[in-house]
Amino acid sequence: MKRIIVHSEAELELWQAVDYYETKYVGLGLDLEQEVSRSLVDIQEAPDRWPAKIHGARCRLLHRFPYAIYYLELQDVIWVVAVAHTRRKPYYWRNRIK
Numbered sequence: 001m002k003r004i005i006v007h008s009e010a011e012l013e014l015w016q017a018v019d020y021y022e023t024k025y026v027g028l029g030l031d032l033e034q035e036v037s038r039s040l041v042d043i044q045e046a047p048d049r050w051p052a053k054i055h056g057a058r059c060r061l062l063h064r065f066p067y068a069i070y071y072l073e074l075q076d077v078i079w080v081v082a083v084a085h086t087r088r089k090p091y092y093w094r095n096r097i098k
Helices: 008-024 028-045 092-097
Strands: 003-006 058-061 067-073 077-085
Touching: 003 008, 003 028, 008 028, 008 077, 008 092, 028 058, 028 067, 028 077, 077 092
Parallel strands: 003 077
Antiparallel strands: 058 067, 067 077
């Protein structure tokens, strides 16, 4: 099983979203964090399960929250490039993979 590496900006996106949801309802931010964690396990177990999008990055949509995890499967690792809100600027993260 390949190791997962999370881009620093993707990690920041996650924590900003967690903070936002936590201000809306106590515990909701934790729910988002747990769903992302479960999704990362899913990605690690079957990285080719989700479709390739721009520049070969794959997209794993979350179920309860309007977020997607964009990642690249490299030779030795899985690199998470973004934890992106699905209704905001599409593919703003693409410069991270160049």
